[in-house]
Amino acid sequence: MTAPAADRDAEVTRLLAQRLRAGAEAALADPPAREADAARDADACLQALVGLLVGSRAPEVAWLVLTLLAGAYPGADDVREIRRAADLEDGDGLTLRLLERAHAIAAAHRGHDREAVVTSDVVVDVDMCARFDFHNGIQRVAREVARRWADRAVTFVAWTESAGATRALTARETERATRWRDTGAAALGLVEEEDGDAARQPLVIPWRSRVVLLEVPLPDLRSSRLATLAELSGSAVSAIGYDAIPLISADIRPLGEPNGFVTYLTAVKHVRRVAGISESAAEEFRGFSGALDAQGLAGPVVTEVVLPTTVPPAPEGWVRREPARPLVLSVGRLEPHKNHGALLQAAERLWSEGADFELCLVGGPGWDSSAVEADMARLQAAGRPLTWRRGVGDAEMWDLIRSASCTAFVSLHEGYGLPVAESLACGTPVLTTRYGSQGQIARDGGCVVVDPRDDDDVLDGLRRIVTEPGLREELRAEASRRPARDWDDYAAELWVALVEGTA
Known part of the structure; x- marks a missing residue:
């Protein structure tokens, strides 16, 4: 055996001994005395752990010993096979079965190259x-x-x-x-x-x-x-x-x-x-x-x-000023469940009615944004006041949310709807979905709610929040009264x- 190969084998043995020693000291009330030779120490710890497995028949012990030997987590089939073997094999037979299973796991994950805690x-x-x-x-x-x-x-x-x-x-x-x-x-x-x-x-x-x-x-x-x-x-x-x-x-x-x-x-x-x-x-x-x-x-x-619903504090001296042209902000990656297509259609119909407002979408492209991007390109080519912002950092994002007349988030399905809660925490009214988690957030005020699958309802909601400044003022007042809760809570x-x- 060449010197590098011998050195490599010695290192693998040292790492195995370290893992087994760590496991023995964690799992055994009376772990074996430490041996100066790594191979002997590994063998002593392994035999002690096998003894624990034979005595307890516990699946967690089988899981632990396989993990220590392989340097990687076993699958359920691995653990169950070893657990059954503990019922059928003597100590030597069980040890061989453990080594065989652990070798296959280690070969797939190369975990034998690491120490363990x-x-x-x-x-x-x-x-x-x-x-x-x-x-x-x-x-x-x-x-x-x-x-x-x-x-x-x-x-x-x-x-x-x-x-x-x-x-x-x-x-x-x-x-x-x-x-x-x-x-x-x-x-x-x-x-x-x-x-x-x-x-x-x-x-x-x-x-x-x-x-x-x-x-x-x-x-x-x-x-x-x-x-x-x-x-x-x-x-x-x-x-x-x-x-x-x-x-x-x-x-x-x-x-x-x-x-x-x-x-x-x-x-x-x-x-x-x-x-x-x-x-x-x-x-x-x-x-x-x-x-x-x-x-x-x-x-x-x-x-x-x-x-x-916590947000960073507004910059010192910041005062909300309503844009001369109402600004509707939509924050979120461009993905089908975010329902940007319905928002763009509502905006196009509202522009066609003569309403004067700007729509700004903020977020990167998602897994399938081709239809939404095509709609945006068509509307921009027609001269509509529509922008798409990507690569926006946190500070600029908060400034946009605070400065917007309202935000629009009419997602079809959300676990929570963080853009809704964050907009409201900034005092910005929201057009959002009336059901699910978004509807739950909207209950405390500050929102116009719509059925995101009903294009006419989305249009009606967008029309109200864009064309009725008095409504937006009422919604801001509602948002200011929402109960506060922060990340510490x-x-x-x-x-x-x-x-x-x-x-």
Whole structure:
């Protein structure tokens, strides 16, 4: 064996011994004495853990030992096979079965190249927020919560490149997830790949812990691994419930997205608690949870923790001045479920009636914006006062919202409708959907509500809010009386719902 190969084998043995030692010290009341030789120490810890598995027959022990050996999370079939083997094999036979299964998992994920931390602390998954600069609605919620949970006893994690297991964050990722600063790039949908230090971060393995999902995981192996973790690892998993749009409104989402969302639901059906971001979102997840009775599963306990409506303070000395030409602002990515087509048609009909107003759309192109972009190009070519703004940073966005005569957000389906709440918090009236989460927000005042599927109703609502300055003044007064609730309130309530509620 050449020197580099020998050195490599020695390093792999050292890393294996470290992971098994970390697991033994976390799971065993009396872990074996540490051996100076890495191979001997690994063997001593493995045999002690196998003894725990033989004695307990517990699936969480099988999950833990497979994870330690492979350096990656096992699937449900892996855990169940080892659990059955514990009933049939002696210690040596079970050890061989574990090594065989772990080798296949390790080959797929190369987790054997890492050390591991085994923790019973609260583990918080912020994968997308940590690895990418993307900053849409879900990422905004997750980052605001992570910022406020950073001083609690939590461990923030992302996923390894192969989606095999969770790992510690780099310094740059921690900054991105918990101390986000807008650069403007995120508004364009630009992403920054994980930095080079990520491959050197230790795995974070929860052991009888509480795991919180602040985001919706990417539709890959994460979901199946999370499902196994939630069902068989002995850790309690909880999640924010944003919406079930890909399932309930699959006709207005990209092909394939419903399939990806269903893989996410395979994890949700085993989580302990879900906190819906609105009454509407909570009802969607309660419906899913209730349906699990047909599978003999209890399903998650679903509560409602409504998102806050806080916004940055207006600049010093700022005074609202109504534009000479009423300005209608629409904030949101150009995607079919946002229903920009209905808004553009209503605007065109209102312009044809002789109404004088400007319409400004703010947001990047979504998965299918071709029809809306064609409509905008046609209207602009006809000289209509229509603009489309992309790449708008946070500061400019807030200035636009505060300066607008009103905003329009007539989405067909939303988990919450953050642009509605944020506009109202800025004192800007809103034209919005009368049902679902948007209707829930509108109940406290400041809105004209319409049926987004009724073109005439959208036109009537737009006509009223554009042509009646007195109505806009009334709606601003209503908005000023709305109950205030900030991100500190939300993060604290979420902690109670998802962490303390899973103890």
